[in-house]
Amino acid sequence: xxxxxxxxxxxxxxxxxxxxxxxxxxxxxxxxxxxxxxxxxxxxxxxxxxxxxxxxxxxxxxxxxxxxxxxxxxxxxxxxxxxxxxxxxxxxxxxxxxxxxxxxxxxxxxxxxxxxxxxxxxxxxxxxxxxxxxxxxxxxxxxxxxxxxxxxxxxxxxxxxxxxxxxxxxxxxxxxxxxxxxxxxxxxxxxxxxxxxxxxxxxxxxxxxxxxxxxxxxxxxxxxxxxxxxxxxxxxxxxxxxxxxxxxxxxxxxxxxxxxxxxxxxxxxxxxxxxxxxxxxxxxxxxxxxxxxxxxxxxxxxxxxxxxxxxxxxxxxxxxxxxxxxxxxxx
Ligand code: NDP
Ligand code: GDP
Numbered sequence: 001x002x003x004x005x006x007x008x009x010x011x012x013x014x015x016x017x018x019x020x021x022x023x024x025x026x027x028x029x030x031x032x033x034x035x036x037x038x039x040x041x042x043x044x045x046x047x048x049x050x051x052x053x054x055x056x057x058x059x060x061x062x063x064x065x066x067x068x069x070x071x072x073x074x075x076x077x078x079x080x081x082x083x084x085x086x087x088x089x090x091x092x093x094x095x096x097x098x099x100x101x102x103x104x105x106x107x108x109x110x111x112x113x114x115x116x117x118x119x120x121x122x123x124x125x126x127x128x129x130x131x132x133x134x135x136x137x138x139x140x141x142x143x144x145x146x147x148x149x150x151x152x153x154x155x156x157x158x159x160x161x162x163x164x165x166x167x168x169x170x171x172x173x174x175x176x177x178x179x180x181x182x183x184x185x186x187x188x189x190x191x192x193x194x195x196x197x198x199x200x201x202x203x204x205x206x207x208x209x210x211x212x213x214x215x216x217x218x219x220x221x222x223x224x225x226x227x228x229x230x231x232x233x234x235x236x237x238x239x240x241x242x243x244x245x246x247x248x249x250x251x252x253x254x255x256x257x258x259x260x261x262x263x264x265x266x267x268x269x270x271x272x273x274x275x276x277x278x279x280x281x282x283x284x285x286x287x288x289x290x291x292x293x294x295x296x297x298x299x300x301x302x303x304x305x306x307x308x309x310x311x312x313x314x315x316x317x318x319x320x321x322x323x324x325x326x327x328x329x330x331x
Contacts, residue, residue, distance in 0.1 A: 001025060001026065001027050002025075002026050002027070002077040002078065003026065003027040003029060003074060003075065003076045003077050003078075004021050004026045004027070004028055004029070004076055004077065004078040004079070004080060005029050005030075005031070005070070005071065005074050005076035005078070005079045005080070005120075006018060006021075006028065006029070006030045006031070006080045006082060007030075007031045007059075007061060007079075007080070007081050007082055007083035007109065008031075008081070008082030008083035008084065008125075009028075009030025009031065009032065009045070009054065009056070009082070010030070010032055010041045010042060010043075010044060010045070011044070011082060011083070011086070011187075012044065012182075012183060012185045012186050012187065012224050013082050013125065013181075013224055013227070013228055013231075014030060014044075014080075014082050014083075015044035015045050015047070015048055015050075015185055016048070016183065016185070016224045016225050016228045017080060017082065017228040017231060017232070018030060018045065018048075018050060018054050019048050019050050020228050020229060020232060021232070022050055022053050022054070024232070026078075027055070028053070028054040028055065029054070029055045029056075029057060029074050029076065030045075030054050030055070030056050030057070031056075031057055031058075031059040031070065031083065032056050032057070032058060032059075033058075033059070033060045033061075033083075034058055034060070042056065044185045047184075047185065048185075057070055057074070061081075061083050061084075061101050061105030061106075061108055061109060062100050062101055062104065062105055062108065063108075064108045064111060064112065067108055067109055067111075067112035068111075068112045068115055068116050070112075071112045071113055071115075071116040071117045071120070072116040072117070075117060076117060076120050077120060077121065078120060078121045078122075078123070078235050079109065079113055079117075079120050079121070079122045079123065080123045080125075080231060080235075081105075081106055081109050081122070081123060081124050081125060081158075082125045083101070083105065084101060084102040084105070084125065084154075084155075085097060085098045085101045085102050085151070085154075086102070086151070086187075087151070087187065087189055087190070088129060088149045088151045088152070088280070088284075089189070089280060090151075090189075091149050091150035091151035091154070092149065092150060092280070092281055095150035098150045098151055098154050099150065099153075099154050099157075101154075102151060102154035102155060102158060103153075103154035103155075103157035103158050104157075105158075106124055106157075106158030106161055106162070107157075107158070107161050109122075110122065110161055110162065110165045110171075110173070113171070114165065114169055114171065118169065118171060119172075120172075121172040121173075121174070121235040121240070122162070122165075122171060122172065122173040122174070122235075122240075123173075123174055123175075123176060123231050123234060123235055124158055124159065124161075124162040124173065124174070124175045124176070125176060125178065125231075126155055126158065126159040126162070126175045126176060126177045126178065126242075127151075127152065127155045127177065127178060128177060128178065128179040128180065128220070128244075128246070128287045128289060129147065129148070129149065129151060129152040129155060129284060129287075130145045130147050130152050130155055130156045130159060130177065131143060131145060131146065131284075131287060132145070132146045132147045132148035132149070132152050132284050133146040133148055133284070133285075134146070134284075134285075134286060134287065134288075137288065138248075138288050138289065138290040139244065139246075139287065139288065139289055139290060140244050140289070140290040140292065140293065141177070141242050141243065141244055141293055148282045148283070148284050149280070149282060149284075152284075159175050159177075159242075162174070162175045163175065163242065166240050171240070172235070172239075172240045173240050174234040174235060174237075174240040174241055174242065174243070175242045175243075176227075176230060176231055176234055176242075176243055176245055177242060177243065177244045177245065177289075178227055178230075178245045178246075179219070179220040179221075179222065179244070179245065179246035179247070179287055179289040180192075180219045180220065180221050180222070180287070181221065181222045181223060181224045181226070181227040181245075182221055182222075182223065182224060182309060182313065183223055183224040183225060183309070183312075183313070184312060184313050184316035184317070185224065186224070186313070191212065191219075191253055191256070192221065192256065192310070192313065193313065193317075194210070194212065195210065195212070195253075195256055195257055195260045196260050196310065196313035196314045196316075196317045197317045198210035198271070198272075199260045199261055199263070199264050199266065199314050199317070200264075200314060200317035200318045200320070200321050201321060202261075202264075202266065202271055203264045203266065203318065204318070204321050204322065204325070206321060208271070209271050209272070209273055210257075210271055210272050210273070211273050211274075211275045211278060212253065212257075212272060212273070212274055212275070212278060213274065213275065213276075213278030213279045213280065214253065214274070214278075214279050214280070214283060215252065215253045215254040215257070215272070215274050216252055216253070216254065216285075217252065217253055217283060217284065217285055217286070218250040218251060218252050218253075218285065218286040218287065218288070219250060219251065219253075219286075219287055220246045220247055220248070220249060220250045220251075220287050220288050220289045221247070221251065221256075221306055221309070222245070222246065222247045222302045222304070222309075223302065223303075223304035223308075223309045225304065226302045226303055226304055227245055229300065230243065230245040230294055230298060230300045233294075233298040233299070233300055234298065237297070237298070241297070243291075243293055243294045243297070243298065244289050244290060244291050244293060244294060245289070245291055245294055245300070246288070246289020246290065246291045247289070247291075247302045247306075248288070248289060248290065248291060249288075249306065250286060250287065250288040251306060254268075256306075256310070257272050259306065259307055259310050260310050260313075260314055263310060263311050263314045264314055264318075
C-alpha cells in the first residue's frame with residue numbers, strides 16, 4: 001500500500017485529496033498544526049466522512065525539525081504540500097507570516113524530503129495568483145509571472161524552489177499552477193463562499209444584504225474535487241513538471257452573484273452592496289487559464305461546471321444554516 005503525506009489536510013484541498021487517495025487505496029497521513037480547537041479542525045474531513053480513515057500527525061511548516069522527523073518516520077511515497085497562509089487579503093495584514101509559511105515553509109518541506117526521503121515524489125500547490133497583472137490574455141506554463149500581493153510573491157518563491165530542487169537534486173518535484181477552485185468546503189472568507197453563504201442567510205431571513213468588494217474582477221473558477229485529481233495525476237508521471245490547471249472560462253464576481261442568487265430564486269441586485277473599503281490595495285483584475293498541457297500530458301479536464309458547483313455550494317450553505325436554526329430551537 002503506497003503512503004502519501006499531505007500538509008494542509010484540514011483545508012479544502014487537503015480534505016478532497018485525502019478522500020481521493022483513500023479511494024485509490026493509499027495510506028493517508030496528514031499534518032495538522034497544533035491548535036487549542038483540535039476537536040473542530042478536522043471538520044472538513046468529518047464532513048466528507050473520512051476523519052477516522054486518515055492518520056493525523058502534529059507538525060508545522062515553519063518548524064523544519066518537525067518536518068524532518070515526520071518524513072523520516074512516515075516514509076511517504078508521495079508528499080503533497082498544500083499547507084499555506086492561503087488568503088490573499090490577509091497577506092497584506094501579515095506579510096511576514098505569509099512569507100514564513102507559504103514561501104519558507106515550502107522550502108522547509110523540500111529540505112526535509114531531500115534529507116530524509118529524496119526518492120519521494122513532491123507536489124507544490126502553486127497558484128494562478130502568481131500571474132497577477134497578467135502578461136498574456138490566457139495564462140499557461142510559459143506566461144511570465146507578475147505577482148500582486150505578498151501571498152503571490154510567497155507562492156512564487158515556493159514555485160521556483162520546487163523547480164530548483166527538481167533541477168538541482170533530480171527530485172521528482174512538480175508544481176501545479178492551479179486557478180481558483182471552490183466547493184462547499186471552501187473557506188468562508190473567499191468570495192464564492194461569502195456569496196453562497198450570503199444567499200443562504202438572505203433566503204432564510206437571517207440577513208438583508210451582502211457586502212462585497214470589487215464586483216468587476218474576473219476569475220477562472222473550477223471545482224476542488226476536479227483539481228485534486230490533477231495533483232495526483234502529476235505525481236503519477238514518469239517525469240516531474242509544471243502544469244496549469246484551469247477551466248478556460250472566466251466570470252466576474254457580479255455574474256457569480258447573479259448565478260448564486262438566481263439559484264435561490266433571488267435577484268442579486270436587490271441585495272449585493274459593493275463597499276470601497278473591501279477592495280484590495282492591489283487587485284488581480286482577471287485570470288483565465290489555458291490547461292492544454294494538463295489535457296495533453298495528463299488527460300485531465302474539468303468535469304463540473306460553474307453553475308453546478310455554485311448550486312451545490314448554495315444548497316450546502318442552506319443546509320448548514322437550517323441545521324443551526326434547528327439546533328437553536330432545541331436549546
Ligand atoms: P486552505 O486555506 O483551505 O488550507 C490551508 C491549510 O494549510 C490548512 O489545513 C491550514 O491549517 C494549513 N496551514 C496553515 N498554516 C500552516 C502551518 N504553519 N503549518 C502547517 N499547516 C498550516 O487552502 P486550500 O485547501 O484552498 O488550498 C490548498 C493549497 O493550494 C494552499 O497552499 C493554497 O494557497 C493553494 N491554492 C489554492 C487555490 C484555491 O483556489 N483553493 C488556488 C491555487 C493555490 P488550519 O486548518 O489549521 O488552518
Ligand atoms: P483570490 O483570487 O485567491 O484572491 O480569491 P478570493 O475569492 O479571495 O477573491 C477573488 C476576487 O474576488 C478578488 O478579485 C477579490 O477582490 C474579489 N472580491 C470582491 N469582494 C470580495 C469579498 O468580499 N471577499 C473576497 N475574498 N474577495 C472579494
